[in-house]
Amino acid sequence: MLKSFLSVTAMVTLSAGVIAQETINTPGASVTSPQIVNDSTVTIRIFAPQARHASVVGDLNGEMARDSEGVWSATFSSLPPELYCYAIEIDGVRLNDPSNVHRVRDIATVSDYFILPGDTALPYTVNPSTAHGTVSKVWYPSPATGTSRRLTVYTPSGYEQNPSAPYPVLYLLHGTGGDENSWGELGRATQILDNLIAEGKARPMIVVMPNANMTEQAAPGESPRGLVTPDAKLSALLPGMFEETFDEIVSFTDSTYRTIPTADNRAVAGLSRGGLHTLGIALLRPDDFGYLGMFSAAIGTDAEKASAPYRDLDNRLVRLANSDPQIVIAIGNDDFLYENNVEFRKRLDDLGISYTYIESEGGHSWRNWRKYLTRLLPSLFRNNQ
Amino acid sequence: MLKSFLSVTAMVTLSAGVIAQETINTPGASVTSPQIVNDSTVTIRIFAPQARHASVVGDLNGEMARDSEGVWSATFSSLPPELYCYAIEIDGVRLNDPSNVHRVRDIATVSDYFILPGDTALPYTVNPSTAHGTVSKVWYPSPATGTSRRLTVYTPSGYEQNPSAPYPVLYLLHGTGGDENSWGELGRATQILDNLIAEGKARPMIVVMPNANMTEQAAPGESPRGLVTPDAKLSALLPGMFEETFDEIVSFTDSTYRTIPTADNRAVAGLSRGGLHTLGIALLRPDDFGYLGMFSAAIGTDAEKASAPYRDLDNRLVRLANSDPQIVIAIGNDDFLYENNVEFRKRLDDLGISYTYIESEGGHSWRNWRKYLTRLLPSLFRNNQ
Numbered sequence: 001m002l003k004s005f006l007s008v009t010a011m012v013t014l015s016a017g018v019i020a021q022e023t024i025n026t027p028g029a030s031v032t033s034p035q036i037v038n039d040s041t042v043t044i045r046i047f048a049p050q051a052r053h054a055s056v057v058g059d060l061n062g063e064m065a066r067d068s069e070g071v072w073s074a075t076f077s078s079l080p081p082e083l084y085c086y087a088i089e090i091d092g093v094r095l096n097d098p099s100n101v102h103r104v105r106d107i108a109t110v111s112d113y114f115i116l117p118g119d120t121a122l123p124y125t126v127n128p129s130t131a132h133g134t135v136s137k138v139w140y141p142s143p144a145t146g147t148s149r150r151l152t153v154y155t156p157s158g159y160e161q162n163p164s165a166p167y168p169v170l171y172l173l174h175g176t177g178g179d180e181n182s183w184g185e186l187g188r189a190t191q192i193l194d195n196l197i198a199e200g201k202a203r204p205m206i207v208v209m210p211n212a213n214m215t216e217q218a219a220p221g222e223s224p225r226g227l228v229t230p231d232a233k234l235s236a237l238l239p240g241m242f243e244e245t246f247d248e249i250v251s252f253t254d255s256t257y258r259t260i261p262t263a264d265n266r267a268v269a270g271l272s273r274g275g276l277h278t279l280g281i282a283l284l285r286p287d288d289f290g291y292l293g294m295f296s297a298a299i300g301t302d303a304e305k306a307s308a309p310y311r312d313l314d315n316r317l318v319r320l321a322n323s324d325p326q327i328v329i330a331i332g333n334d335d336f337l338y339e340n341n342v343e344f345r346k347r348l349d350d351l352g353i354s355y356t357y358i359e360s361e362g363g364h365s366w367r368n369w370r371k372y373l374t375r376l377l378p379s380l381f382r383n384n385q
Numbered sequence: 386m387l388k389s390f391l392s393v394t395a396m397v398t399l400s401a402g403v404i405a406q407e408t409i410n411t412p413g414a415s416v417t418s419p420q421i422v423n424d425s426t427v428t429i430r431i432f433a434p435q436a437r438h439a440s441v442v443g444d445l446n447g448e449m450a451r452d453s454e455g456v457w458s459a460t461f462s463s464l465p466p467e468l469y470c471y472a473i474e475i476d477g478v479r480l481n482d483p484s485n486v487h488r489v490r491d492i493a494t495v496s497d498y499f500i501l502p503g504d505t506a507l508p509y510t511v512n513p514s515t516a517h518g519t520v521s522k523v524w525y526p527s528p529a530t531g532t533s534r535r536l537t538v539y540t541p542s543g544y545e546q547n548p549s550a551p552y553p554v555l556y557l558l559h560g561t562g563g564d565e566n567s568w569g570e571l572g573r574a575t576q577i578l579d580n581l582i583a584e585g586k587a588r589p590m591i592v593v594m595p596n597a598n599m600t601e602q603a604a605p606g607e608s609p610r611g612l613v614t615p616d617a618k619l620s621a622l623l624p625g626m627f628e629e630t631f632d633e634i635v636s637f638t639d640s641t642y643r644t645i646p647t648a649d650n651r652a653v654a655g656l657s658r659g660g661l662h663t664l665g666i667a668l669l670r671p672d673d674f675g676y677l678g679m680f681s682a683a684i685g686t687d688a689e690k691a692s693a694p695y696r697d698l699d700n701r702l703v704r705l706a707n708s709d710p711q712i713v714i715a716i717g718n719d720d721f722l723y724e725n726n727v728e729f730r731k732r733l734d735d736l737g738i739s740y741t742y743i744e745s746e747g748g749h750s751w752r753n754w755r756k757y758l759t760r761l762l763p764s765l766f767r768n769n770q
Contacts, residue, residue, distance in 0.1 A: 046478070047478070048476070048477065048478045049477060050437070050476035050477050050478075051476065051478070052435065090475075090478060091433070091435035091436065091475075091476075092433065092434060092435050093431070093432070093433045093435075093436070093475060093480065093483070094483055095478070095480035095481065095483070096480065096481055096495065098478075098479055098480070101490050101495060101605050102605060102606050103488070103495065105486055110481065110486060110488065125609075126602075126603070126607060126608060126609045127609060128532060128602065128609035131524075131533070132524040132533060132535070134521050134522065134523045134524075135521065135522045136519050136520065136521040136522075137519065137520045137521075138519045139516075139517040139519075139542075147513060148516070148517060150517070157524075160641050217511075217513065218511070220486055220487060221487050222511060223511060224510070224511045224512060224513035256545050
């Protein structure tokens with residue numbers, strides 16, 4: 001038995017080394033980084049013997065110190081449970097931690113990340129005993145663009161095993177520069193849904209995460225445009241088009257999945273520009289969505305003024321309010337869109353339209369959007385129970 | 386109209402800047418890299434004014450030169466169509482190209498990549514007019530490990546729209562250090578399948594890509610183990626277990642998807658250690674798989690000798706040959722497992738067992754495995770036509 005074990009280990013070492021030919025040998029991969037102690041202290045390390053200066057930047061910020069072997073390190077203590085993004089800056093160049101394979105992309109920036117488990121971060125971690133939903137990348141036909149377009153669909157645990165059960169649907173929208181992968185990556189939407197549904201805090205639901213960039217068919221690397229670095233400007237070129245053509249996505253969803261195609265079982269929520277889209281989609285279809293979630297919504301902006309769905313806004317809002325959708329508005333007190341949301345809420349107040357308001361610390365960040373989703377999900381699809 | 390356009394652009398710029406708060410400002414993101422000219426010349430650039438030395442490493446290798454602004458660059462010409470992986474090394478530290486968001490992970494190494502389109506690379510690109518299959522991340526129950534485990538399932542275009550059509554199944558296995566994401570990432574299996582099926586070169590099929598690391602439930606970031614950097618040794622600790630428990634995956638697939646549960650409609654193929662697994666799975670179930678694909682297979686190794694499925698190998702091979710499966714063996718002439726495969730083929734020859742042999746240039750690399758998959762797919766599921 002001992003002999004077998006040793007032989008196997010030797011084989012694996014050889015094989016892994018040769019597989020790595022395809023990629024590249026990694027200097028410094030032998031250091032441990034990030035090293036997490038007691039779920040609250042983190043050390044970031046990098047082997048860079050020739051560097052003159054190194055620092056950690058991102059959700060954590062601090063100078064790194066060099067040891068005699070050329071390993072730089074920085075330790076951060078007493079950190080609250082959360083998902084942390086960071087990068088390392090060496091002599092003015094930002095790089096990802098070569099010892100950490102966990103990376104997420106936001107627009108054109110890739111960061112390393114880790115999760116400190118605990119109360120706040122709990123919905124973001126994978127629970128070993130929790131039933132998991134299925135996450136699918138699906139292409140739907142888009143007559144408006146003459147193409148097919150990619151979206152992400154979450155179906156809850158039990159969907160395949162209960163072939164006659166219908167489900168409500170949440171449409172969950174990204175912001176400027178995002179795509180159909182964003183909520184599943186930095187948003188940790190899969191884990192949040194799995195955990196809240198397993199705990200009975202949210203109803204089992206289908207969640208559809210489309211791509212709102214109408215000039216794109218899919219996220220980078222999955223698109224016929226080839227391997228082009230995403231350009232945040234692209235999504236601005238067609239104001240109103242995503243909102244106006246949203247029926248393509250609803251029709252595809254209702255015809256492909258076992259949905260309950262009524263307003264009481266249909267929600268739409270989004271972050272930043274997706275928060276604006278949420279409003280526009282509902283304004284254009286005032287009887288179709290029972291629940292709206294506007295996270296750090298880009299309302300009252302030039303993007304809104306350029307888009308047809310938001311013209312004659314007061315009358316449209318009154319018409320929408322006739323259907324009495326549940327409206328949740330969430331924003332951080334440091335958000336650059338905070339005043340815009342104050343104005344929008346005043347507008348709703350003046351029109352006598354009710355809504356739930358969530359104000360958090362912080363700004364325009366995924367850290368807040370994860371929390372808002374965690375807050376929103378338990379409130380959805382309760383009218384029909 | 387002009388006014389609207391300008392306003393929207395201003396808004397987007399502001400919004401993108403603030404969203405980036407969550408990640409990190411990217412020095413050097415303003416340079417273009419990789420820059421591709423005429424589908425055959427590529428320039429890699431990085432802004433690193435304080436660097437003393439910079440080079441490109443990986444599928445492309447070359448020194449970078451510094452301009453007066455501190456931008457380093459290297460140009461590679463007359464490159465054949467292919468998918469290229471690379472990284473940048475600055476003063477001994479390997480880093481990813483901050484201007485390229487396209488990255489793939491192989492075990493614990495993340496590389497940048499780009500694709501030069503053309504004959505060889507054609508099946509790896511996304512064709513805008515091609516119908517696309519659905520790629521799902523699904524969890525299956527694993528009584529053997531007492532957990533649920535994650536796998537990737539490709540269902541071809543038309544699967545949802547033809548609710549009575551059954552499909553053959555290919556089980557596609559990764560190598561040591563890989564996981565359920567590997568074939569979809571560095572393997573470009575989704576694009577290869579979409580393109581060959583659309584062209585009528587491969588039959589529409591379901592493809593199941595499991596995780597063979599029996600000590601893991603899922604790929605890094607998706608696993609309850611938390612955000613732990615993958616350890617290539619883990620998968621070696623349970624020799625034979627993946628092969629012996631493979632029925633869990635077949636049962637789940639046959640009960641969840643519209644499969645044709647016969648040997649003529651069931652194939653298994655894998656790379657490196659997955660090539661060994663392919664053989665072991667078939668040896669244990671000699672009547673269940675009509676097609677076997679062994680890519681750079683880790684046969685004749687200590688890993689094999691430590692595993693129960695490969696004992697009494699000649700008799701097992703003869704028993705397997707009674708069912709006459711189609712066997713494809715593919716390997717590069719530089720592969721460190723080349724001689725092992727020579728010996729294995731001699732063994733098959735001596736036993737009078739027939740197989741198809743593909744020998745390519747190169748070694749133990751994804752570049753070869755993508756080609757072998759492209760060669761294998763058209764030959765599958767033809768016995769029953």
